[in-house]
Amino acid sequence: MRTIQLSEITDNIKEMCIEANHVLTPDMAKALETAARREKSPLGQKVLGQLQENLQIAGQDRIPICQDTGMAVVFLEIGQDVHFEGGILEDAVNEGIRQGYAEGYLRKSVVGDPLLRENTKDNTPGIIHYSIVPGEQIKITVAPKGFGSENMSRVFMLKPADGMEGVKNAILTAVRDAGPNACPPMVVGVGIGGTFEKCALMAKQALTRPLDDSSKIP
Known part of the structure; x- marks a missing residue:
């Protein structure tokens, strides 16, 4: 004991x-760097650059991200x-x-x-x-x-016959409906199965996984 x-x-x-609230996790910081490098549009490059600058200032000056x-x-x-x-x-x-x-x-x-x-x-x-x-x-x-993303959370009740396509459609619908209100760039947490409250809890837990931690199911 x-x-x-x-x-x-x-x-x-x-x-x-x-x-x-002051320092982004290394996997998220790396994802932002990669996104900035791959972004094609000038506006997208500018926004991602501003986000990286904001992260640097937050870490150095100890102010919230x-x-x-x-x-x-x-x-x-x-x-x-x-x-x-x-x-x-x-x-x-x-x-x-x-x-x-x-x-x-x-x-x-x-x-x-x-x-x-x-x-x-x-x-x-x-x-x-x-x-x-x-x-x-x-x-x-x-x-x-954050409340911006929390307020955009969704729960879908699917039939077993909906299968994987039903899951994909539900996720895409939630992201599309959220639009900019969830404060992009976004990480989407998904929970599948269980009960009403169990799948919501799993979705929240999914947001704490490292971004490079892939499911064994393709």
């Missing part, structure tokens, strides 16, 4: 919230041989989000009630997904989900 102080979870999530610093989505893979001390895990996660968005000067966009629209002023509560795995390790993934 491994004992972990919840203050460590808070500190890690704080740093991850700040880092994720985008003004929409998103809602913090946290995935926790917790080893079943881990024991936490020092409070309640969910409180520790939200405290990390609160500190990260305050100390990182990140925009606070979350409201306590979607109808009353009163801002919580610290970007909590976050969206937290837990899974229990073997061992005594903890894997934390923090994904600040």
Whole structure:
């Protein structure tokens, strides 16, 4: 049995919230460079060049890559041989989000009630997904989900007979309907199967995969 102080979870999530909003992951930075190199249209080249310049400034000056610093989505893979001390895990996660968005000067966009629209002023509560795995390790993934892309999310209910073509059509329909509202350039996360909420969760998890991580199914 491994004992972990919840203050460590808070500190890690704080740093991850700040880092994720200031520095793009290497696979995404490489994808932007490749896109800029391959782009044919002058306007496209100019926009991709501006995005790369923006990334450089954000990293050097420690300012957010985008003004929409998103809602913090946290995935926790917790080893079943881990024991936490020092409070309640969910409180520790939200405290990390609160500190990260305050100390990182990140925009606070979350409201306590979607109808009353009163801002919580610290970007909590976050969206937290837990899974229990073997061992005594903890894997934390923090994904600040921008609201422009989140608001363009779609769920399609397909018949088994729709097959692969039905899946492709659904994806293309979602991208076409989103247009520029999802803040291009876009990475599309897709979840297939399960239930209404399960496929949405898988789609969100798909966005955390490295871009060069291909499916075994062509």
